[in-house]
Amino acid sequence: AQSVAQPEDQVNVAEGNPLTVKCTYSVSGNPYLFWYVQYPNRGLQFLLKYITGDNLVKGSYGFEAEFNKSQTSFHLKKPSALVSDSALYFCAVRDGATGRRALTFGSGTRLQVQP
């Protein structure tokens, strides 16, 4: 079985400050990890993914995430937050060692960036 934990329901950060949205995962095989963002009244937008290779993954809108195998984490980061980054962020995982493609999502973290 696979699972994702996003321990923070909400993260508040001031504009211009760095932000981190936490994600830890559990999977029996090879983790394929994803971050999606949902803006108000919109669908899920893909931000970035880790499949293999460099542990630091860069994605859309200046976001990046670091894969840490020993800590089973895949935290989302951005050096300087914008008010427009305020949204709901979802971490997801699937087991790359199997043919099953279903994503398992975390419960989501609401990011609020204050001007």
Next chain:
Amino acid sequence: EAGVTQFPSHSVIEKGQTVTLRCDPISGHDNLYWYRRVMGKEIKFLLHFVKESKQDESGMPNNRFLAERTGGTYSTLKVQPAELEDSGVYFCASSPNFGRAETQYFGPGTRLLVL
């Protein structure tokens, strides 16, 4: 390139009625997925089509839910009869068939409210 589209965007029905949701994937994407987010909880996988075949339907909650993808293009998800606990947001996603590491691209979702 057009993204994944879903219809309707919102649906309000009474308990016991039938509702049919439609998803049009990105053109050329063989893989089509249904997910749902109920009561603001985690986004849960429902099923996965490869072209017109059901590859994985392990997430379908019960036999009141019927998904089809005739001709391997658009898909429908029918709920009959609808129950109160079916309220939530139903997402559709699609992905190309480049291998197991491909990204799933999501539609805007259908917000279903069962009264």
